[in-house]
Amino acid sequence: MILLDTRELDHPVPLEMAVAAFKKLTGDEVIHMIHRREPIPLFEIITKNGGRYLSVMEGENLWHIYITRSSTLELEHTHV
Numbered sequence: 001m002i003l004l005d006t007r008e009l010d011h012p013v014p015l016e017m018a019v020a021a022f023k024k025l026t027g028d029e030v031i032h033m034i035h036r037r038e039p040i041p042l043f044e045i046i047t048k049n050g051g052r053y054l055s056v057m058e059g060e061n062l063w064h065i066y067i068t069r070s071s072t073l074e075l076e077h078t079h080v
Contacts, residue, residue, distance in 0.1 A: 001078070004033040007062075018042050022051060022067055030078055031067040038063050054078070 002021055006014035014035055019042070021031050033039075038055055046053050046067055054066040054075035066075045 002029065002031045004031060007034055007036045015039060015042055015045075018065075018067065019045055022046060022049070022069075025051070025067070025069045028070045028073050029068065030073070030075070031065075032078070033063075033065040033067065035063045035065060036061045039065065 002025075004014075004017055004021060006017060009017075014033070018031065018033055018039070022045075025031065038057070042065070043053055043055070051067055051069050052071070052073075052075065053068075056064045056066075058064055066078050068075060
């Protein structure tokens with residue numbers, strides 16, 4: 001699992017980091033992104049490029065986003 005903790009970073013750095021990591025994903029690899037908001041533009045990029053994601057809100061300013069290219073991996077089993 002690739003961990004990206006972007007809570008302290010300003011836009012567009014989290015988006016750029018996540019897209020760069022997504023481009024390198026292979027097989028069943030998963031990105032676990034921690035963010036202070038739900039990154040809707042990232043979701044659009046992921047789905048347009050054949051990826052899938054799961055977004056889980058843990059608190060008011062705490063989101064866990066799981067991203068993969070795998071069509072068979074069950075992301076629901078990866079989150080905290």
